[in-house]
């Protein structure tokens with residue numbers, strides 16, 4: 001029987017297990033952590049996630065879309081909270097387009113359940129891979145619960161073991177292996193806005209809330225239980241930074257100065273601030289992703305990115321869709337599939353890594369910047385004139401399957417034209433002129 005081994009039962013590893021099992025593979029998944037369905041352990045690095053079209057497509061292919069959709073909350077745009085407490089809404093796309101807030105834990109458990117329902121999928125927990133021998137096709141595991149050590153051979157191996165992948169670590173000893181990891185100077189901390197006395201959301205539910213404050217920001221995504229999970233993205237060091245918030249008084253003063261409207265919504269913010277961890281954010285780039293035509297990285301293990309475009313999981317799910325399409329074409333010929341997979345995905349992973357870094361600046365700063373808002377107004381005029389032909393960079397990433405590398409390239413072209421248009425005096429009266437329309441023509445990608 002065809003067999004495959006996957007390291008990591010996170011979002012991508014669990015989805016991949018389903019794909020492989022549906023094609024007749026006997027699949028073993030080895031997960032470092034205990035089974036989160038049986039023990040009360042946090043699912044990982046964020047409580048909820050934004051799911052967009054690429055993620056939905058991944059779930060659709062394994063028949064999970066409807067189940068997850070029923071517990072997902074549409075977020076139709078950004079709700080910007082100014083320092084004076086006023087709010088403004090910026091839609092993400094056209095009428096009917098939205099990204100969706102989904103619980104990471106619920107999604108991961110649903111994927112693991114579905115994986116286990118397939119014939120011949122076995123999940124092993126508390127199995128931390130510590131080394132992969134790429135020559136002998138051997139895996140080495142530590143089990144912290146039983147304090148034991150084991151070895152296993154593999155035929156086909158996927159490393160879906162996240163940003164600090166053990167498989168990638170072993171691959172780094174290969175000749176001419178390229179690897180970089182880049183931490184940003186900001187970390188993040190999760191805080192919570194509880195529901196109101198009736199169990200309802202205290203703010204607009206169908207929006208991703210942002211409090212942009214220049215070099216840092218607070219965001220909030222809704223949960224189905226009436227709460228919001230807030231994330232403070234904030235420098236580790238500097239004048240206004242985590243390093244400077246040492247006492248309850250420091251935190252209270254900071255929130256009073258920068259987020260006064262949040263305080264009444266979030267009575268437990270000081271306790272949360274000191275209890276919840278401060279975590280770091282990094283971009284990982286590496287190449288190759290595969291070795292020997294039988295070993296391959298996927299998801300964050302191949303391309304961890306910062307979370308500001310809400311695309312890390314979406315990109316990992318798209319990896320699974322692309323792999324599945326390659327299997328449609330090439331069956332079980334992994335020596336053909338894996339080099340094609342890395343060639344197709346690497347430029348797109350690099351592009352979304354760049355887009356995600358750029359989007360941090362847009363979210364924390366530009367959404368409140370007059371020049372940016374001027375550009376948004378011009379963009380709206382173009383979108384209204386060409387509803388079928390104009391696709392904004394955000395729409396390309398979140399509401400289409402246009403390769404990320406094209407979205408990056410097209411986005412730069414759009415930005416350039418919008419910048420030029422901001423310099424045209426009385427643009428509104430000249431908008432229909434041949435001269436302006438000629439400028440717009442190259443950015444109609446639809």
Ligand SMILES: Cc1cc2nc3c(=O)[nH]c(=O)nc-3n(C[C@H](O)[C@H](O)[C@H](O)COP(=O)(O)OP(=O)(O)OC[C@H]3O[C@@H](n4cnc5c(N)ncnc54)[C@H](O)[C@@H]3O)c2cc1C
Pocket residue numbers: 007008009010011012013030031032033044045046048049050051127128129130160161162163164165166188231298299300301307309310311312313314315316
């Ligand atoms: C704050 C934050 C917010 C985010 N928001 C979004 C969002 O809104 N939308 C979005 O699309 N993405 C988002 N992401 C990114 C998303 O979380 C990741 O891209 C996604 O979790 C990647 O899935 P994965 O399965 O590849 O890796 P992971 O989710 O990291 O799963 C890896 C699994 O492998 C296991 N593992 C690790 N090492 C080993 C080992 N040695 N042996 C065995 N098992 C091992 C881990 O325990 C884990 O279960 C966010 C990330 C962060 C940090």
